[in-house]
Amino acid sequence: MATDTYFAAGGDTIDLQQQVARLQALLEATRQVHSTIREEEVLESVLRIVVRELEMAGAVFPGTGLVYGDAPVSGASGTAAAGLFSYPLADRDGKKMTELVVASPDARELTLYEADFLEGLALQAAVALENARNHKRNIEFARLQQDLDAARRIQRSLLPQQLPNIPGYSVGIRSVTCYEVGGDYLDIVEQPDGSLLLAVADVAGKGLASAIVSMSFRSAFRGMVATGMPLDELATQMNQHHWAEGEEQRRRYVTAIFVRLHPKTGEIEVVNAGHNPGFLVEPGVPTYQFAAAGTPLGMLPGMRYSSERCNLGPAARLLLYTDGLTEVFRGDEEFGPERLLDEFCSCPSRKADDILDALWTSIQAFGEGGPQADDMTALALCHATDSPEIPG
Numbered sequence: 001m002a003t004d005t006y007f008a009a010g011g012d013t014i015d016l017q018q019q020v021a022r023l024q025a026l027l028e029a030t031r032q033v034h035s036t037i038r039e040e041e042v043l044e045s046v047l048r049i050v051v052r053e054l055e056m057a058g059a060v061f062p063g064t065g066l067v068y069g070d071a072p073v074s075g076a077s078g079t080a081a082a083g084l085f086s087y088p089l090a091d092r093d094g095k096k097m098t099e100l101v102v103a104s105p106d107a108r109e110l111t112l113y114e115a116d117f118l119e120g121l122a123l124q125a126a127v128a129l130e131n132a133r134n135h136k137r138n139i140e141f142a143r144l145q146q147d148l149d150a151a152r153r154i155q156r157s158l159l160p161q162q163l164p165n166i167p168g169y170s171v172g173i174r175s176v177t178c179y180e181v182g183g184d185y186l187d188i189v190e191q192p193d194g195s196l197l198l199a200v201a202d203v204a205g206k207g208l209a210s211a212i213v214s215m216s217f218r219s220a221f222r223g224m225v226a227t228g229m230p231l232d233e234l235a236t237q238m239n240q241h242h243w244a245e246g247e248e249q250r251r252r253y254v255t256a257i258f259v260r261l262h263p264k265t266g267e268i269e270v271v272n273a274g275h276n277p278g279f280l281v282e283p284g285v286p287t288y289q290f291a292a293a294g295t296p297l298g299m300l301p302g303m304r305y306s307s308e309r310c311n312l313g314p315a316a317r318l319l320l321y322t323d324g325l326t327e328v329f330r331g332d333e334e335f336g337p338e339r340l341l342d343e344f345c346s347c348p349s350r351k352a353d354d355i356l357d358a359l360w361t362s363i364q365a366f367g368e369g370g371p372q373a374d375d376m377t378a379l380a381l382c383h384a385t386d387s388p389e390i391p392g
Helices: 016-033 039-051 111-156 208-225 233-243 247-251 334-347 353-366
Strands: 006-008 013-015 060-062 067-069 083-089 096-103 169-176 186-190 197-204 254-262 267-273 278-282 286-288 308-311 317-321 376-383
Touching: 016 039, 016 111, 016 353, 039 060, 039 067, 039 096, 039 111, 083 111, 083 197, 111 208, 169 186, 169 353, 186 208, 186 376, 197 208, 197 317, 197 376, 208 233, 233 247, 233 254, 254 317, 278 334, 317 334, 317 353, 334 353, 353 376
Parallel strands: none
Antiparallel strands: 006 013, 060 067, 060 096, 083 096, 169 376, 186 197, 197 254, 254 267, 267 308, 278 286, 278 317, 317 376
């Protein structure tokens, strides 16, 4: 009776029984290689199989420090030396991840069985290695996401959690980050003399780096506000403090607008440090914009800032915002500050929260559901009276 054979390249043959044994051995080796999701353990299991079960003299993954056996294969890579055989481990895209270098006993040629087994083992090892690396990346991403979620909650907790009750006024705030955390800053600080200090600021850039600078800015701001210094001096000192923090801080300069409100008299004092203009709208009075009185904070040393004063008359309203509200696009068309001002003026409500709701609705409708490209922060202040509402 004829013996079933497996024909290999070069005319060599392996009988069916040998082929079954080879497949069984390779199957067991595959099980061992795929039994872990740690990269180093995958590679170590491959080396053990090569030396212990295939009885090679030694094996190594060059550059990893992982060596098995007594053969001098450490550091070998892509070598054609006698008795050394290389098997690259490539990912699904064909990119080489590492390579297995095997030293045969007495530097002899590999048998057909050994070469076939090593090729199969290398293929399975490549799959297991890529899976292990993907698993590691997934774990790292999950850990990073947890950290970012925690940072987001912390940053949200540093926003004013309870707005002050100001008789005769309505105040509303809103801040939505582009990513998990952002570089916009908003604050309301009550002063011992009964005034309130309002601040809206925007750190250059987006994401985690800007968020860290924003928190540093908050600490400095809160510390200086507690001294009760004049508003123009506050901006001057904040600029110098930010500049002195070093090169990285200077790259993340801060635009900011500060407002001190005296609720009893309706007087406001405003300092704009390179920020978007604040809008003051009042019935029967031309719309006023608080333009920048100096460069962004931390951009240039020694800058001094000036303040301007005016009164919030009956039914007047004030809007402070970051450029994320205006830099929303529909195709090549930008929402822009003019459209924002029009929407702010035309909103009939006297409640600050309702006004912010209307602004966000208009901006989102303009953007047609596109992704948010920048942090968006705004503060609205309305002098609530029984006067007629602001006309559109």
